[in-house]
Amino acid sequence: MTTATVARGGAWLIEDVTSESSFTPERMSDEHRLIAQTTEEFTSGEVEPAIERLEQKDWDLARALMRRAGELGLLGVNVAEAFGGVELDKVASLIVSERIARSASFGAAFGAQANLCILPILMFGTDDQKQRYLPKLVTGELIGAYALSESGSGSDALGARAKAVRQADGSYRLTGEKMWITNGGFADVIIVFAKVDGEHFTAFIVERAFGGVTSGKEEHKMGLHGSSTTPLILQDVPVPTGNLLGEVGRGHKVAFNVLNFGRLKLGAMCTGGCKAAIGASARYAKERRQFGQSIATFGAIRHKLGDMTARTYALEALMYRTAGLIDQHMAGSALPRHQALLASLEEFAIEASIAKVAGSEVLDYVLDENVQIHGGNGFVRDYPAERHYRDARVNRIFEGTNEINRLLIPGMLLKRAVKGELALIPAAKRLLDEVMSPSAPSLDAGSDEPLEAEAKAVTAFKKVALLGLGGAMQRFGAALQDEQEPLLWLADLAIETYAAESAVLRARAASGSVDAAEHRDAARTFVSDAALRIEMTARQLLAAIAEGDTLRTNLAALRRLLKVTPAETVTMRRRLSDATVERGAYLFG
Numbered sequence: 001m002t003t004a005t006v007a008r009g010g011a012w013l014i015e016d017v018t019s020e021s022s023f024t025p026e027r028m029s030d031e032h033r034l035i036a037q038t039t040e041e042f043t044s045g046e047v048e049p050a051i052e053r054l055e056q057k058d059w060d061l062a063r064a065l066m067r068r069a070g071e072l073g074l075l076g077v078n079v080a081e082a083f084g085g086v087e088l089d090k091v092a093s094l095i096v097s098e099r100i101a102r103s104a105s106f107g108a109a110f111g112a113q114a115n116l117c118i119l120p121i122l123m124f125g126t127d128d129q130k131q132r133y134l135p136k137l138v139t140g141e142l143i144g145a146y147a148l149s150e151s152g153s154g155s156d157a158l159g160a161r162a163k164a165v166r167q168a169d170g171s172y173r174l175t176g177e178k179m180w181i182t183n184g185g186f187a188d189v190i191i192v193f194a195k196v197d198g199e200h201f202t203a204f205i206v207e208r209a210f211g212g213v214t215s216g217k218e219e220h221k222m223g224l225h226g227s228s229t230t231p232l233i234l235q236d237v238p239v240p241t242g243n244l245l246g247e248v249g250r251g252h253k254v255a256f257n258v259l260n261f262g263r264l265k266l267g268a269m270c271t272g273g274c275k276a277a278i279g280a281s282a283r284y285a286k287e288r289r290q291f292g293q294s295i296a297t298f299g300a301i302r303h304k305l306g307d308m309t310a311r312t313y314a315l316e317a318l319m320y321r322t323a324g325l326i327d328q329h330m331a332g333s334a335l336p337r338h339q340a341l342l343a344s345l346e347e348f349a350i351e352a353s354i355a356k357v358a359g360s361e362v363l364d365y366v367l368d369e370n371v372q373i374h375g376g377n378g379f380v381r382d383y384p385a386e387r388h389y390r391d392a393r394v395n396r397i398f399e400g401t402n403e404i405n406r407l408l409i410p411g412m413l414l415k416r417a418v419k420g421e422l423a424l425i426p427a428a429k430r431l432l433d434e435v436m437s438p439s440a441p442s443l444d445a446g447s448d449e450p451l452e453a454e455a456k457a458v459t460a461f462k463k464v465a466l467l468g469l470g471g472a473m474q475r476f477g478a479a480l481q482d483e484q485e486p487l488l489w490l491a492d493l494a495i496e497t498y499a500a501e502s503a504v505l506r507a508r509a510a511s512g513s514v515d516a517a518e519h520r521d522a523a524r525t526f527v528s529d530a531a532l533r534i535e536m537t538a539r540q541l542l543a544a545i546a547e548g549d550t551l552r553t554n555l556a557a558l559r560r561l562l563k564v565t566p567a568e569t570v571t572m573r574r575r576l577s578d579a580t581v582e583r584g585a586y587l588f589g
């Protein structure tokens with residue numbers, strides 16, 4: 001493998017990455033720490049105490065909280081000062097998302113405003129549109145929403161039926177019905193997607209004040225009761241020419257680029273949820289006594305807390321690594337700011353999908369264990385564990401379902417490979433020759449060097465992913481794009497590999513710190529478990545893409561590549577758990 005020079009999306013799969021070149025949460029600047037503190041104080045001091053009232057659908061309060069978020073500069077982290085923002089880097093943007101998500105309902109409202117309404121105007125708006133809308137959205141004076149989905153077109157967003165009819169004076173009339181719109185009950189400015197002349201998918205900035213926009217009834221949801229979700233009915237809404245966003249027929253560019261950033265931020269929100277739940281679990285486990293002792297002393301509970309910590313550690317590592325990559329890419333770009341942002345988000349769209357899937361699934365796992373650690377108290381409303389559990393479920397559904405995001409991951413990798421932007425095909429061919437040769441070196445991760453074994457294991461994971469990718473391409477050729485089951489397994493290999501590498505890079509970067517041993521325990525536990533998951537996934541994949549002698553040869557290659565000795569994770573998990581219980585909070589932040 002070669003070492004990365006310029007950061008490229010997906011390149012980590014075929015290149016070695018150094019811990020010096022990767023951003024980790026431990027490398028936050030003073031400015032990052034300040035925005036973290038501001039957000040944390042806002043969430044714990046103002047949002048969390050308001051949750052009951054938000055759950056009763058007090059949208060005046062939601063508006064007031066959005067205004068406060070605006071006053072504190074939290075809505076404007078991506079926006080230039082010229083438009084009322086405090087433009088910080090993407091790491092800062094994730095820091096805010098992560099901390100806002102302590103209240104998932106307000107997090108959803110905040111996300112619809114800051115990500116789904118402000119960002120499209122920032123990235124695709126004209127100067128006039130930015131001047132007209134951004135300052136008031138950034139202060140929270142106006143509430144924003146994003147209306148893409150319809151009852152018949154969710155995942156298949158481009159199948160929208162909403163229509164925009166061009167008028168003689170160049171303006172448009174919009175008619176249609178949008179579904180499940182966050183902030184739908186009270187939004188003032190809505191990014192609406194509709195087809196011009198029933199054909200050309202296009203984005204518009206629509207004000208409720210234009211007339212013809214009505215909100216349907218609030219949905220009765222499983223969770224997020226403190227966030228407004230309604231249909232939006234558009235009846236002949238007059239939209240001036242100046243409110244066309246981007247170009248006619250280019251609405252997909254707006255929709256998908258916004259989602260790229262939204263997915264990464266959603267991953268960050270999930271990380272915040274994991275960290276808060278680990279703290280709650282640890283504090284409860286310490287206090288709760290059964291059989292004459294604290295439940296935190298039982299191996300079963302220590303295993304859970306240790307595992308929740310290790311998985312969250314890797315998730316947090318991959319999240320901030322990705323934000324760092326985007327910041328690096330933007331810094332190296334000669335394009336104007338908003339174009340550089342667009343290009344960088346497109347470049348790291350694979351990693352954004354990984355962040356979304358990994359974030360939402362680790363969160364569901366952590367919140368399920370949080371309920372379990374709380375026992376009966378986890379199932380009743382006296383404790384927030386049950387609310388968190390319900391609130392989180394939708395993360396696997398919106399911003400592109402996890403199935404759609406999983407399909408996108410290998411899909412984008414393959415597209416880049418075919419275009420020659422990513423040297424996956426030659427790397428896969430080299431690998432196949434290498435593992436078939438009798439003198440092929442086998443990777444044994446049983447070394448005693450701290451994290452050396454894990455770094456080798458990550459190299460092995462990359463090769464396994466390449467083996468799968470190469471084999472699947474050989475078997476199906478261009479038809480691979482229609483073979484969803486192998487694609488989903490390929491996505492899982494990529495997700496596990498990126499997470500494992502991010503954890504190792506982070507632990508290595510922390511090697512001289514006072515808590516280096518805890519970093520090591522978290523990274524080693526994660527990598528050891530990832531190796532087992534990767535082996536299972538790879539075996540299923542290989543069986544799906546070959547049979548007979550070819551399958552036997554591929555399985556032999558897999559055994560050679562993935563000769564990873566499982567680590568003794570019981571002790572490491574116990575140490576992580578005990579330290580978490582003692583601290584009463586997630587260990588690493």
Ligand SMILES: Cc1cc2nc3c(=O)[nH]c(=O)nc-3n(C[C@H](O)[C@H](O)[C@H](O)COP(=O)(O)OP(=O)(O)OC[C@H]3O[C@@H](n4cnc5c(N)ncnc54)[C@H](O)[C@@H]3O)c2cc1C
Pocket residue numbers: 112146147148149151152153154155156179180181182183221224229394397398399400401402403404484
């Ligand atoms: C609380 C909440 C808030 C929301 N907020 C907004 C918002 O603010 N703005 C907005 O525009 N939308 C919003 N949505 C809508 C959300 O984005 C959609 O629900 C989501 O995109 C999924 O679409 P769908 O519900 O039509 O499911 P479907 O697309 O019908 O999917 C159903 C199942 O089929 C699978 N599936 C679909 N297509 C494929 C395929 N090609 N291959 C494999 N599997 C497939 C899916 O993964 C899923 O498991 C929100 C939804 C909720 C619940």
